[in-house]
Amino acid sequence: MVQIVFIGFGAGIASALLFAALVSGSLLSIALFYLAPLPILLAALAWNQLAGLVAAGVAATAIGLFLGKWFLIAHLIGIGLPAYALAYLALLARPGANPGEFEWYPAERLVLWSAVIAAGVTALAIPAFGLDLDSYRAALKAGFERVLRAQSGLPAGQPLRLPGGGDPGRVLDFLTLVIPPMAAVLSMLTSLLNLWLAGRVARLSRRLTRPWPDLSAMRFPATSLALLLAAVAGSFLPELVGLATGLLAATLFTAFAFLGFAVIHGVTRAFPARTIILAAVWAAVLVIGWPALLVIMIGLADPLVDFRARAARWSGPKLPTHPSKQ
Numbered sequence: 001m002v003q004i005v006f007i008g009f010g011a012g013i014a015s016a017l018l019f020a021a022l023v024s025g026s027l028l029s030i031a032l033f034y035l036a037p038l039p040i041l042l043a044a045l046a047w048n049q050l051a052g053l054v055a056a057g058v059a060a061t062a063i064g065l066f067l068g069k070w071f072l073i074a075h076l077i078g079i080g081l082p083a084y085a086l087a088y089l090a091l092l093a094r095p096g097a098n099p100g101e102f103e104w105y106p107a108e109r110l111v112l113w114s115a116v117i118a119a120g121v122t123a124l125a126i127p128a129f130g131l132d133l134d135s136y137r138a139a140l141k142a143g144f145e146r147v148l149r150a151q152s153g154l155p156a157g158q159p160l161r162l163p164g165g166g167d168p169g170r171v172l173d174f175l176t177l178v179i180p181p182m183a184a185v186l187s188m189l190t191s192l193l194n195l196w197l198a199g200r201v202a203r204l205s206r207r208l209t210r211p212w213p214d215l216s217a218m219r220f221p222a223t224s225l226a227l228l229l230a231a232v233a234g235s236f237l238p239e240l241v242g243l244a245t246g247l248l249a250a251t252l253f254t255a256f257a258f259l260g261f262a263v264i265h266g267v268t269r270a271f272p273a274r275t276i277i278l279a280a281v282w283a284a285v286l287v288i289g290w291p292a293l294l295v296i297m298i299g300l301a302d303p304l305v306d307f308r309a310r311a312a313r314w315s316g317p318k319l320p321t322h323p324s325k326q
Contacts, residue, residue, distance in 0.1 A: 004047055008054025011043035015059035019075050020067065034190045036075070037083035041198035044087030046207040052087045056080030077124055078187075082117045086195050089113055091210065107213040108220050111192065111258050115251035118188035122180065123244040133239045140176045148172075180243065181250035188251045192258075216266040220259055222303045228252045253296055260299030266308045 018039070021032040040059065044052025060080050064072025089110055093102040130136035148171075202208035231252055234245030264281055268274040284291040298307070 004051045005054055007043055007047050008051040009058050011039035011051065011055035012058025012060075013062060014039040015055060015079070016062040016075070019059065019063055019071075019079065023067070035194065036079050037191060037194045038198055040080060040083040041087050041194055042201055044084065045090065045198050045209075046202040046205060049084070049088050049091055052084045056084045078121050082121055082191060083194070085117060086110060086114060086191060087198075090195065090199070093210065102210075104210045104213075106218075107215055108218040108259070110195070111218065111255050112220065112224060112252075114188050114191050114195075115255040116248065118191060119184050119244070119248040119251045121187055122184040122247050126180075126240055126243065131240075133243060136240065136243070137176045140179065141172045144172050144175045144179075181247055184247040184251050185254050188254055216262050216269070217308075218259055218262040219306070220256070220299075220303050224252070224255075225300065225303055228256070228300075256299035257292060257296045258299070259302055260295035260297070263298050263302050263307050264295070267311045270311070 015036050015038075018032045018036040021029040023029070036059075040052050040055040043055045056076070057080070060072050060076035063075045089105050092105040095101070096103050126136055129139040199208060199212070203212060228249065231245050231249035235242050235249050237245065261281075265278065268277050271277060281291070281295070285295060301307075
């Protein structure tokens with residue numbers, strides 16, 4: 001027990017230092033800030049859930065002592081508790097069919113929960129900018145204008161001019177619309193990246209208690225499509241309710257992009273040119289961008305079509321099959 005507390009304390013201090021690095025304002029500090037959940041996740045996955053909970057509490061307390069209560073709340077709600085929640089879920093298990101076997105919490109549900117948590121955390125930050133949609137967007141717009149002015153070196157009294165000659169008002173309106181869902185998606189991506197990194201480190205150190213999941217075998221339940229449709233429909237509601245459900249829709253679309261990549265990785269296992277195909281797909285998504293829509297469409301269709309099960313009928317046993325399909 002004492003060892004767990006010490007591990008959690010050290011991980012919490014490490015997370016607090018990574019979070020506090022953002023104060024310097026450098027590009028490196030931004031990268032370190034996004035790694036702040038990693039020590040908490042590593043403490044939980046390599047030791048146990050209690051170590052992760054201690055780490056989250058110590059990190060938030062240290063941040064609060066040195067930077068103030070608002071930073072304490074920001075770390076606890078935005079980093080500490082979400083990291084602990086994902087680690088807690090990742091370590092859940094129930095007895096399997098045979099003695100001594102366990103069924104571990106599936107990776108696909110971790111991806112879905114990361115989408116829900118990221119959208120919820122981003123939505124909780126909305127009242128800091130305004131209690132209604134107009135005041136929220138006005139506060140965001142004013143903040144973006146200050147950033148653009150600082151980058152261009154314009155004083156507050158002069159009209160804002162953009163380097164490319166575009167309409168500043170339209171640019172600010174566009175940023176106000178796209179930045180909130182982008183922030184939710186970024187929160188989800190960094191959470192999953194830190195979870196993956198923590199799992200790999202724990203596995204290399206032989207302290208990961210659960211087996212490494214076959215990510216290419218992920219399959220979302222059919223109810224995930226219903227949740228996505230409800231979130232998309234809710235995004236058309238007025239005021240902050242529509243904004244919050246729009247955040248959930250954005251993160252769920254990202255989750256289905258993960259599923260689409262899992263399908264592509266699974267189906268291509270039987271292809272001789274698999275490495276070339278996967279490299280081309282990833283390069284197209286990362287460089288061009290719009291092919292990600294095709295990947296999302298594959299993910300959206302998979303709960304209904306099950307591409308890997310269909311492909312397994314003619315390609316043999318190389319393709320990953322979900323336990324429910326065996």
